[in-house]
Amino acid sequence: MADYILRHQELIENPTARVPICLVLDASASMTDTRGHGGPRPIDALNDGVRGFFDAIRADEIALYAADVAIVSFAGKPRVEFEFGSVEREPPLIAIHDYGGTSLGTGVEKGIELLTFRKNQYKETGVDYYQPWLVIMTDGEPTDESHKRVAPEVCRLIGEKRLTIFPIGVGEGARLSTLKEFSPRRDPLRLQGLHFGEFFEWLSKSVATTSRSTPGEPTAKLDAEGIKGWAEL
Amino acid sequence: MASASIRLAFACVEGRSHRAKGCEDAGGMLRIGRRGGIIALADGAGSAAYAASGAATAVSVALAVIARNFAEIHATPGPTLFLTPLVEALTVKAAELECRLRDLACTLLVAAAVRHGDTVQWLTAHIGDGVIAADFGDGLALLSPPENGEFSSSTYFVTDVGAADHFRLSVGIAREATFVVMTDGAAESLFRRADQTLAPAVTVMAKWAQDVPSRRLKSILTKNLIEVIRPRTMDDASLGLLRIGGYTDSVR
Numbered sequence: 001m002a003d004y005i006l007r008h009q010e011l012i013e014n015p016t017a018r019v020p021i022c023l024v025l026d027a028s029a030s031m032t033d034t035r036g037h038g039g040p041r042p043i044d045a046l047n048d049g050v051r052g053f054f055d056a057i058r059a060d061e062i063a064l065y066a067a068d069v070a071i072v073s074f075a076g077k078p079r080v081e082f083e084f085g086s087v088e089r090e091p092p093l094i095a096i097h098d099y100g101g102t103s104l105g106t107g108v109e110k111g112i113e114l115l116t117f118r119k120n121q122y123k124e125t126g127v128d129y130y131q132p133w134l135v136i137m138t139d140g141e142p143t144d145e146s147h148k149r150v151a152p153e154v155c156r157l158i159g160e161k162r163l164t165i166f167p168i169g170v171g172e173g174a175r176l177s178t179l180k181e182f183s184p185r186r187d188p189l190r191l192q193g194l195h196f197g198e199f200f201e202w203l204s205k206s207v208a209t210t211s212r213s214t215p216g217e218p219t220a221k222l223d224a225e226g227i228k229g230w231a232e233l
Numbered sequence: 234m235a236s237a238s239i240r241l242a243f244a245c246v247e248g249r250s251h252r253a254k255g256c257e258d259a260g261g262m263l264r265i266g267r268r269g270g271i272i273a274l275a276d277g278a279g280s281a282a283y284a285a286s287g288a289a290t291a292v293s294v295a296l297a298v299i300a301r302n303f304a305e306i307h308a309t310p311g312p313t314l315f316l317t318p319l320v321e322a323l324t325v326k327a328a329e330l331e332c333r334l335r336d337l338a339c340t341l342l343v344a345a346a347v348r349h350g351d352t353v354q355w356l357t358a359h360i361g362d363g364v365i366a367a368d369f370g371d372g373l374a375l376l377s378p379p380e381n382g383e384f385s386s387s388t389y390f391v392t393d394v395g396a397a398d399h400f401r402l403s404v405g406i407a408r409e410a411t412f413v414v415m416t417d418g419a420a421e422s423l424f425r426r427a428d429q430t431l432a433p434a435v436t437v438m439a440k441w442a443q444d445v446p447s448r449r450l451k452s453i454l455t456k457n458l459i460e461v462i463r464p465r466t467m468d469d470a471s472l473g474l475l476r477i478g479g480y481t482d483s484v485r
Contacts, residue, residue, distance in 0.1 A: 004441060004453045006461045010434035011422045017385035062467070126427025128385040162383070212250050212467050213279060213386050 016065040017128035019210050020084065020118050021203075022111040023050070026138040027073035027094050028102045030173065042139055042170060042194055047094055049196025054091045056204035063204065064088070066211030068129075070114045074107025076100050076143075084118045104138055105146025108154060108182060111136075115163070130210055131164055135203065137191075139170035141178055151181040158184060168199065168231075189231040198230035238478035240442045241270045242450030243471065246458040248418055250467035257281075258416050258469040259288035259339075263296045269347030271299050272473035276363060276416040278338035278390055283330055287323060287337025291391055294322040295358070299345045307354050312400040315358055319391055338390035342377070344412035346477040353477045355412075356404040360396060362388040362417040364424045366435050369407035373436045377401055378429055379417060388417075411439045411476040418470030419462050442476040450474055 031043040040048075050071070057063045064087065071082035075097030082092045115132045122129045134154070157163035167179035167188035179188035191199060205226065227233070241264065247256035257277030264270050275291040277284025298318050299306065306314050319341075320334075327334045340361025346353050357365050362379035380399060381388045389399040413435050415423055423432045441453060454472045462470045 002444075004445065004457075006434045006437060006457050010432060010437055011461070011465070012425045012430075012432040014421055014424075014426055128381075128426060130386055131384050210386075 015127045017130060017211070018068040018122060019063075019066045019130045019207050020068045020115055020132040021070070021135065021207065022115050022132070023069070023071045023135045024107045024111040024137070025071065025073050025094060026075075026102065026107075026140070026170065027079070027097050028075040028140065029096055029100065030102075030140050032096055035171065040194060043094065043096055045194035045196045046137070049200040050091050050094070052197050053200035053204050054087045056201055057087045057207060060204070060208045062211045063208040067207050068118065070111070070118070072107055072110045072114065073097065074103055074110070076103055078103070078107045078110035080110065080114070084114060101143040102138065102140050103144050103146050104136070104142040104178065105144065105148070105150040108134070108136060109146070109150045112150070112154065112157070130213075131162065133164050133166065135166045135168070136179060136182065137168045137170055138174055138179070140173045141175040147178060147181060154182045155184050166203070170194075189227070189233070192230055192232050195230040202226045202230055238476070239264065239270050240445070240447050240450060240474060240476040240478075241272060242447055242454055243272055243274065243473035244451055244454035244458055245274075245469065245471040246455065246463055248467050248469040249463065251469055255285060256469045257284040257288060258418070258471040259285065259292045260471050260473060261292040261296050262473070262475075263300055265300055265303060265345070265347050268349070269303070269345065269477060270475050271296050271343065271345040272412065272414055272475040273341070273343045274363065274414050274416050274471045274473050275339045275341045276361070276418070276469065276471070279386075281338040282336040283332050284337070284339060286326060286330060287392070288339040290323055290326045290337065291319060291339050291341050294319050295341060295343050299343065299356070303345060303347060303354075303356070306402075307356050307404050310356070310402045310404045312397040312402065315402065316391070316397055316400060320396075323392060334392050338392045340388060340416070341391050342414050342416070342473075344414050344473070344475050346410040346412070346475060348477050352406050352408065353410045354404070354406055355410045355477075356402065357412070359401045360389055360391055360399055362420070364415050364420045364431075366413045366431055366439070368411040368439050369405070370409045373411070373413070373431065373439050375429060375431055376403060376412075379420060379424070379426075409476075409478050411442050412474070413438050413442075414473035414475070416469065416471040418466045418468035419458065419472050421466040421468070421470075422462055438472070438474060442474040443478070
């Protein structure tokens with residue numbers, strides 16, 4: 001007698017829709033400066049934060065398969081620390097670059113290049129994806145003019161709703177006005193002290209929320225209250 | 234009096250991520266005399282404050298409009314006859330709820346068919362995601378795929394300013410007609426996005442519409458949504474079946 005229950009082999013497995021996130025992180029020499037406070041170096045706190053980010057996403061059953069993360073560090077030149085892929089891999093240990101300078105623009109440009117390439121891969125393989133995220137963290141001001149060349153393209157993508165950006169200044173030396181050139185809709189925020197851990201925990205929760213969203217929900221729905229835990233407001 | 238063999242059923246279940254706000258899918262069905270039927274499903278937008286009300290209103294109006302104007306819509310298909318009363322009703326509902334029209338945003342999927350002698354006239358209406366599959370006697374095939382924007386979380390809604398541009402209306406005539414209609418929560422397990430193919434399960438359900446009386450179909454669909462489909466998605470999920478077969482001496 002028929003039981004009228006569908007069998008597992010009669011169903012389809014669609015790949016999880018991805019949340020592509022590129023972290024563009026300052027790894028210039030100033031990130032070793034404890035500013036006389038005797039605490040951890042910013043680069044060490046950043047690495048701890050990135051590890052915490054990976055751990056938090058791995059602990060969420062939905063976000064684990066949705067999060068697609070890449071990491072670019074920059075000083076005088078950009079360096080790809082982590083190609084796009086699952087957070088099940090070990091996070092990189094970001095080291096200070098040998099080359100001096102702070103080329104924010106070329107770092108962001110490399111991040112956009114990785115995101116664009118990844119989106120094309122999704123399209124070729126029929127994988128759905130959410131609006132990409134670009135996280136920029138820097139503790140100083142640029143030492144070249146590359147950001148002036150790159151910022152208009154980033155603004156165009158944001159204006160066309162094809163990119164969400166999180167511009168974060170680290171410490172008092174970070175020039176928020178420069179970060180603002182990349183972010184026409186969202187004001188840059190300054191990290192409270194070295195609260196990288198709190199920021200990356202908030203970011204991981206945002207990823208988890210986005211990976212559960214259904215059509216019609218706003219992309220990158222942010223926990224505004226949670227921002228108070230890591231940003232100077 | 235001979236009647237067309239009509240099978241009609243739908244079921245909606247709340248998604249695992251919607252336990253707090255309740256199911257925002259809606260479904261409805263209506264017979265058209267003794268010779269036809271209509272199935273309608275709607276999926277309220279995640280960002281819409283009154284998504285469930287929007288979906289329920291859209292289904293209710295869709296059924297009424299098609300029941301009243303089936304012949305006219307079939308003869309001269311176009312979005313106006315359908316969308317205008319739909320948006321008017323949602324505008325009234327928005328005033329009643331003191332909300333914006335977009336707070337009632339939803340997708341909509343409709344299948345309707347009426348037998349006339351040896352042939353079945355059919356029509357489908359679709360805006361947004363979700364899937365409509367059909368078998369007109371020569372095998373089940375995809376009739377109306379989902380329409381999404383670039384991103385996973387974007388689709389089109391009946392309340393959009395440009396809704397008419399994304400409103401897909403199909404009409405035809407066949408010997409018989411079976412439709413399987415699903416919102417995107419169910420389509421997650423029943424439709425492969427990469428190559429736009431239907432799961433074998435959709436053919437299985439179309440066969441149920443041939444073999445099983447309407448009075449049993451709803452419970453079968455509900456059971457499958459709860460036990461098989463819902464564990465595989467966080468979203469609300471809905472299924473609808475409509476079959477117009479040959480003439481029979483009784484309505485089942």
